Amino acid sequence: MTDNGPLYLGFDLSTQQLKAIVIQSDLSIVSSAKVDFDQDFGAKYKIKKGVLVNEQEGEVFAPVALWLESLDLVLQRLQEQNTPLNCIKGISGSCQQHGSVYWSHEAEQLLGGLTADKSLVDQLAGAFSHPFAPNWQDHSTQHECDKFEETMGTAERLAQATGSAAHHRFTGTQIMRLRHKLPQMYTSTSRISLVSSFLASLFLGSIAPMDISDVCGMNLWDIPSNNWSSPLLDLASGGSPDDLRAKLGEVRQDGGGSMGNVSSYFVNKYNFSPDCGVAPFTGDNPATILALPLRPLDAIVSLGTSTTFLMSTPVYKPDPSYHFFNHPTTPGQYMFMLCYKNGGLAREKVRDVLPSSESGDVWENFNKHALETAPLDVRKEGDRAKLGLYFYLPEIVPNIKAGTWRYTCDANSGEGLEEVKEPWAKETDARAIIESQALSMRLRSQKLVTAPREGLPAQPGRVYLVGGGSLNPAITRVLGDVLGGADGVYKLDVGGNACALGGAYKAVWAFERGDGEAFDELIGKRWKEEGAIQRVDEGYKKGVFEKYGNVLGAFEKMEEEILKVAKNT
Numbered sequence: 001m002t003d004n005g006p007l008y009l010g011f012d013l014s015t016q017q018l019k020a021i022v023i024q025s026d027l028s029i030v031s032s033a034k035v036d037f038d039q040d041f042g043a044k045y046k047i048k049k050g051v052l053v054n055e056q057e058g059e060v061f062a063p064v065a066l067w068l069e070s071l072d073l074v075l076q077r078l079q080e081q082n083t084p085l086n087c088i089k090g091i092s093g094s095c096q097q098h099g100s101v102y103w104s105h106e107a108e109q110l111l112g113g114l115t116a117d118k119s120l121v122d123q124l125a126g127a128f129s130h131p132f133a134p135n136w137q138d139h140s141t142q143h144e145c146d147k148f149e150e151t152m153g154t155a156e157r158l159a160q161a162t163g164s165a166a167h168h169r170f171t172g173t174q175i176m177r178l179r180h181k182l183p184q185m186y187t188s189t190s191r192i193s194l195v196s197s198f199l200a201s202l203f204l205g206s207i208a209p210m211d212i213s214d215v216c217g218m219n220l221w222d223i224p225s226n227n228w229s230s231p232l233l234d235l236a237s238g239g240s241p242d243d244l245r246a247k248l249g250e251v252r253q254d255g256g257g258s259m260g261n262v263s264s265y266f267v268n269k270y271n272f273s274p275d276c277g278v279a280p281f282t283g284d285n286p287a288t289i290l291a292l293p294l295r296p297l298d299a300i301v302s303l304g305t306s307t308t309f310l311m312s313t314p315v316y317k318p319d320p321s322y323h324f325f326n327h328p329t330t331p332g333q334y335m336f337m338l339c340y341k342n343g344g345l346a347r348e349k350v351r352d353v354l355p356s357s358e359s360g361d362v363w364e365n366f367n368k369h370a371l372e373t374a375p376l377d378v379r380k381e382g383d384r385a386k387l388g389l390y391f392y393l394p395e396i397v398p399n400i401k402a403g404t405w406r407y408t409c410d411a412n413s414g415e416g417l418e419e420v421k422e423p424w425a426k427e428t429d430a431r432a433i434i435e436s437q438a439l440s441m442r443l444r445s446q447k448l449v450t451a452p453r454e455g456l457p458a459q460p461g462r463v464y465l466v467g468g469g470s471l472n473p474a475i476t477r478v479l480g481d482v483l484g485g486a487d488g489v490y491k492l493d494v495g496g497n498a499c500a501l502g503g504a505y506k507a508v509w510a511f512e513r514g515d516g517e518a519f520d521e522l523i524g525k526r527w528k529e530e531g532a533i534q535r536v537d538e539g540y541k542k543g544v545f546e547k548y549g550n551v552l553g554a555f556e557k558m559e560e561e562i563l564k565v566a567k568n569t
């Protein structure tokens with residue numbers, strides 16, 4: 001199975017699954033395992049798609065105990081495959097962003113005293129002041145968002161300081177709301193972790209510091225001054241900023257190196273080596289940009305539960321409509337991100353109103369219609385272009401309520417935008433929803449891309465697709481049509497495991513880097529394109545890309561019109 005060299009373990013604790021992947025120093029994969037929250041624990045925790053929902057208040061959250069049970073189970077599954085866990089030299093990982101875990105005053109003692117004869121869930125029952133972690137789909141914090149922007153003056157100023165305007169899911173607004181709603185819980189909280197530092201803490205047997213990239217998903221970290229924002233801590237804590245600062249703890253500046261050795265629980269129970277180190281864990285999106293050596297104009301589209309669009313850039317150019325994060329490994333470098341709630345689950349909704357096919361492939365019909373429909377459903381000169389918004393959940397950008405809208409416009413000029421009150425054939429929606437998601441990404445990323453070569457319009461170089469949806473050929477094709485990609489569209493061979501793989505690569509770099517050796521340098525030398533990625537679409541198609549360009553302004557106008565009547569409040 002391995003040449004007995006050191007191994008590295010990467011995790012991905014995302015919305016619907018916990019995945020683990022073990023690799024060698026040369027980046028080859030040794031084994032992987034996963035726990036699917038609904039399949040493995042759905043009945044016990046009453047979760048759907050990994051979460052619980054309180055519709056009335058717009059709350060979405062996950063039971064922390066579910067994640068504890070899942071960690072034991074995924075390690076058991078690696079053991080059952082005879083993975084030599086004793087050869088693992090370092091662990092890192094990636095976790096859903098923004099979620100927060102609330103530790104009790106007993107947490108440090110319980111974490112430090114874990115014994116192998118019992119499970120994590122049994123031993124850590126008293127370690128939390130709150131049994132749930134808010135999930136990134138939560139939208140209960142509009143009041144707190146307003147206060148965050150008010151405190152900094154404008155959304156622009158908040159974005160300038162923290163990399164993002166106020167967002168419902170960002171941890172600062174979530175902490176502020178929970179402090180109001182559950183004051184007793186807040187007082188009994190000794191520390192607050194992000195999901196990434198929570199998972200790292202379990203391995204360390206002590207509460208881990210937050211990560212320099214993931215901390216940018218809180219609306220509390222002042223990126224230019226590299227410190228907690230005093231006015232925002234003051235706001236979120238209700239006038240006790242020092243108390244909140246102590247709860248949040250120090251932020252680790254180095255994305256690499258070791259934070260300490262793995263706790264004896266994992267040594268005694270799963271045969272980890274006592275010398276195995278724990279590197280900082282990061283968010284799933286920052287980890288995704290570590291799943292391959294990314295070049296300046298390259299973009300990644302992550303098609304998980306959420307859809308995200310990611311680029312790496314040396315320029316800090318924040319704007320309220322997108323996010324900037326510190327790069328997870330490289331100081332002075334940033335990650336640009338767009339995030340959509342209506343990603344995988346919205347595509348499933350459109351898929352599920354189509355008749356199911358006999359083959360048992362749940363995506364067959366959706367794909368057939370997405371591929372057979374012409375771009376924008378314009379089959380002949382004179383047909384009007386069809387544009388839609390398919391928001392089954394309140395969306396992030398644009399900040400629009402749940403709903404479905406359909407419009408048409410002149411296909412050549414984008415003029416004459418008009419709402420269509422009667423839905424068009426449901427088969428047409430299959431292509432239209434993918435086009436809609438891709439047009440939104442193209443609209444908002446257009447300022448970050450330039451012409452990759454003379455004679456070409458501004459667009460990404462390569463577009464890499466990762467996450468569950470990257471396995472789908474129709475989605476791949478339509479994304480290539482709309483977004484372009486002068487050097488092609490590629491999918492990672494580990495499609496759904498990209499952020500776990502990014503976590504594992506981060507562990508390799510964390511423990512094997514030479515003095516001052518950057519992540520891209522080390523991984524770039526070892527990464528082999530062959531076997532890691534597959535070209536799945538040619539990307540830029542002259543004529544087709546321009547057709548979408550013709551209606552980009554109309555798409556923006558449609559969003560503006562809908563915003564006027566259906567803004568989230």
Ligand SMILES: Nc1ncnc2c1ncn2[C@@H]1O[C@H](COP(=O)(O)OP(=O)(O)O)[C@@H](O)[C@H]1O
Pocket residue numbers: 014015016017303304305306344345348363466467468469470471472475496
């Ligand atoms: N063949 C497929 N075609 C389209 N979507 C798919 C396919 N396989 C999986 N998915 C989508 O991938 C999503 C899960 O992706 P994944 O990256 O594993 O999620 P997460 O990391 O958010 O838990 C599902 O919600 C599903 O819609």
Ligand SMILES: O=C(CO)[C@@H](O)[C@H](O)COP(=O)(O)O
Pocket residue numbers: 014015016095096097098136169217283284285304305306307308339
């Ligand atoms: O909220 C965001 C990013 O801001 C989401 O991307 C989460 O980080 C969870 O992602 P999944 O991997 O579960 O889709």
